Amino acid sequence: MRRVFSRRPACGSGDGGEVSDSNRNASPALLSCPAPGPEGEVVVLGHGSGGRLTAELVSKVFLSALSNPILDRLNDSAEMKVGASRIVFTTDSFVVSPLRFPGGDIGSLAVNGTVNDLAVAGGQPLGLSAAFILEEGLPIAELEAIVQSMRTAADRAGVAIIAADTKVVEHGKADGLFITTSGIGVVAGSTELGPERIQVGDAVLVSGPIGDHGISVMSAREGLEFQTTIVSDSAPLNGLVSLMLESGGAIRCMRDPTRGGVATVINELAKSSGVEILIEETAMPVRDGVRAACEILGLDPLYVACEGRLVAIVDSASADKVLVAMRRHSLGRDSCRIGSVTGSGASRVLLRTAFGTTRLLDVLAGAQLPRIC
Amino acid sequence: MKFLDEFRDAAVVRTLLERIRATITRPWTIMEVCGGQTHTIVRYGLDELLPREVTLVHGPGCPVCVTPIEMIDLAIELSKRPGLTLCSFGDMLRVPGSACDLFDARAAGADVRVVYSPLDALDLARREPSREVVFFAVGFETTAPTTAMAVHQTARLKVPNFSVIAAHVRVPPAIEAILSSDDNRVQGFLAAGHVCTVMGIDEYRPLVEKFKVPIIITGFEPVDLLQGVAMCVAQLEEGRAEVENQYARSVRNEGNVTARDLMAEVFTFVDRRWRGLDTLPKSALALSDRYAAYDAIRRFGLTQAPTNEPIECRAGEVLRGLLKPTQCPAFGSSCTPDHPLGAPMVSTEGACAAYFRAGRLAAAATGAK
Numbered sequence: 001m002r003r004v005f006s007r008r009p010a011c012g013s014g015d016g017g018e019v020s021d022s023n024r025n026a027s028p029a030l031l032s033c034p035a036p037g038p039e040g041e042v043v044v045l046g047h048g049s050g051g052r053l054t055a056e057l058v059s060k061v062f063l064s065a066l067s068n069p070i071l072d073r074l075n076d077s078a079e080m081k082v083g084a085s086r087i088v089f090t091t092d093s094f095v096v097s098p099l100r101f102p103g104g105d106i107g108s109l110a111v112n113g114t115v116n117d118l119a120v121a122g123g124q125p126l127g128l129s130a131a132f133i134l135e136e137g138l139p140i141a142e143l144e145a146i147v148q149s150m151r152t153a154a155d156r157a158g159v160a161i162i163a164a165d166t167k168v169v170e171h172g173k174a175d176g177l178f179i180t181t182s183g184i185g186v187v188a189g190s191t192e193l194g195p196e197r198i199q200v201g202d203a204v205l206v207s208g209p210i211g212d213h214g215i216s217v218m219s220a221r222e223g224l225e226f227q228t229t230i231v232s233d234s235a236p237l238n239g240l241v242s243l244m245l246e247s248g249g250a251i252r253c254m255r256d257p258t259r260g261g262v263a264t265v266i267n268e269l270a271k272s273s274g275v276e277i278l279i280e281e282t283a284m285p286v287r288d289g290v291r292a293a294c295e296i297l298g299l300d301p302l303y304v305a306c307e308g309r310l311v312a313i314v315d316s317a318s319a320d321k322v323l324v325a326m327r328r329h330s331l332g333r334d335s336c337r338i339g340s341v342t343g344s345g346a347s348r349v350l351l352r353t354a355f356g357t358t359r360l361l362d363v364l365a366g367a368q369l370p371r372i373c
Numbered sequence: 374m375k376f377l378d379e380f381r382d383a384a385v386v387r388t389l390l391e392r393i394r395a396t397i398t399r400p401w402t403i404m405e406v407c408g409g410q411t412h413t414i415v416r417y418g419l420d421e422l423l424p425r426e427v428t429l430v431h432g433p434g435c436p437v438c439v440t441p442i443e444m445i446d447l448a449i450e451l452s453k454r455p456g457l458t459l460c461s462f463g464d465m466l467r468v469p470g471s472a473c474d475l476f477d478a479r480a481a482g483a484d485v486r487v488v489y490s491p492l493d494a495l496d497l498a499r500r501e502p503s504r505e506v507v508f509f510a511v512g513f514e515t516t517a518p519t520t521a522m523a524v525h526q527t528a529r530l531k532v533p534n535f536s537v538i539a540a541h542v543r544v545p546p547a548i549e550a551i552l553s554s555d556d557n558r559v560q561g562f563l564a565a566g567h568v569c570t571v572m573g574i575d576e577y578r579p580l581v582e583k584f585k586v587p588i589i590i591t592g593f594e595p596v597d598l599l600q601g602v603a604m605c606v607a608q609l610e611e612g613r614a615e616v617e618n619q620y621a622r623s624v625r626n627e628g629n630v631t632a633r634d635l636m637a638e639v640f641t642f643v644d645r646r647w648r649g650l651d652t653l654p655k656s657a658l659a660l661s662d663r664y665a666a667y668d669a670i671r672r673f674g675l676t677q678a679p680t681n682e683p684i685e686c687r688a689g690e691v692l693r694g695l696l697k698p699t700q701c702p703a704f705g706s707s708c709t710p711d712h713p714l715g716a717p718m719v720s721t722e723g724a725c726a727a728y729f730r731a732g733r734l735a736a737a738a739t740g741a742k
Contacts, residue, residue, distance in 0.1 A: 042477075042480045043480065044477070045476070052711055288374050291377075353418060355417055355422060356383075357421055359415070359416065362730050
């Protein structure tokens, strides 16, 4: 724990959902505080955490202006019918710092993130676009390496980047580079996914250990040194999803737990389907390295970002069949069941501890903050 | 994982609960001093597993919770100065001052940064010699040695642009204040293990002798806490009042002598107002005269104006163990982690935030006492 945290939030989302701090050069002498409360009159970093502040911003600013039946569903990808085909479409911006971390970089992350948003909606990617905001002074060699990494990631996912755009901003107006990717995919005719399909009794599955990405990026960003290097899980999930869909199991819905981690996406699923979900703390797969880092830093791995994992809600009767299919894929080898849908009516997520007590597993207000002692 | 799983072992927890049940014959009220302990209790639902006779109340041991509002205002004021960087620990940034918090100040353009150690803030000052770097030093005796080391290093290396707002506080005066108050209901204490890792256990002996209450130096894992409760209940039932060390794997009788020596060199005891506990004599650590040059309050000529806390917030009673968070009328309605009225709803160590996050319902909503 040796480095100063700079403008970035200390932890939490880890996938770089942060807001660029371009206000920093304003004259502080002229500043006054906004109204009390972190959600006052200006954007604060917590608005990018994936927690309640993000949800508030989306609802109050974006949905109120842009509302339409497709956007209002707030799914990872938007689904549209084009003739007889069902198309899914999504977009995501990447502002991660540092640009490279163990197991990936901003380029591979930008490809995998968008491929995964399509995949969990049941879509096989048809093509991606990429838009680059480059900061004056960024070494061309670094840009080349990142773009090459995008190519490698796209090849791995079996998709091409078929449209792109570039803008350059003055030094100090961006943190090296920001990338926005969009993706379009096609859903097979028989696939029906969505939180409205979730039923009481369903099983909750996760495709592997959680929190690797967030802790990896945070360790790289802050120069935290642990005995073992924690490698990001960033990876394309479309291959894994194909095996799951082919298994014939009744999959109700899937999500990739990026910003806000597993706890946040399960809360989103509970909310949008109006059910109660019970998670077993002892069943949650967390690597020892991630667990140790979280213990030291005072973080809860349930809220730490993953970039190559998915949460699936499936009919309990087909849970074993789906798990067998998931474990056949290298990215799903450690898949397991972590909980169940236990009731309807109250939208909430409960966590059962090793001692048999239960507590509410809530959505955080903003990013997780390291504790003092 | 070694050193962790054995202290979260369900079978050991069951054994300890049985031991407590077998010992207890009447109601006892026990206070866990540290916010980290409160966090564990609520996170694992330990209070629900204990027999009804044990009432756990939550103490003032959350450093951000007891930092007076005027010190937060002072840090916010300072953060707005041009050319100045204010550093502090993460959960200090969201604690409301009288008008806003440090996150708001940052969003409005102030250079506010989160650090894990005051030594990181000192490194920053050395890397950026053109900026004044101020560390807002909060915490109990646990974190005070790192501030002492940063100040000591600053003097040794003659770093001209680093200073601290010393807001460190001490546990024993807080326990004394709780035990001295007319409305005290606490009969035994689980003292904060990490504080004693630094300070040792001798400071607690006079309290035990004066007030005849058991004080158990206790760790932070579920097994630690239940063992602490078991030791405390045993003393209460037997009519004993002693200092006992449950957290012996970390706490030595004399504490960490190197850290204590450094603290004695850098700090001096001063009176300080605490949120909810008023002014407590010799309860805080200020920089000694020898290190006065690194005191940000003096360096920048700041004056502390006494500030009133929101009337609706009853954090003071919560911090003294007189009120459960859920018994506060504002809990979960006008006071939530998104819109905190007081510090205990902000920090992960704050009792109100711990209750809220675990989904404990307001007394009004459940009809509970």
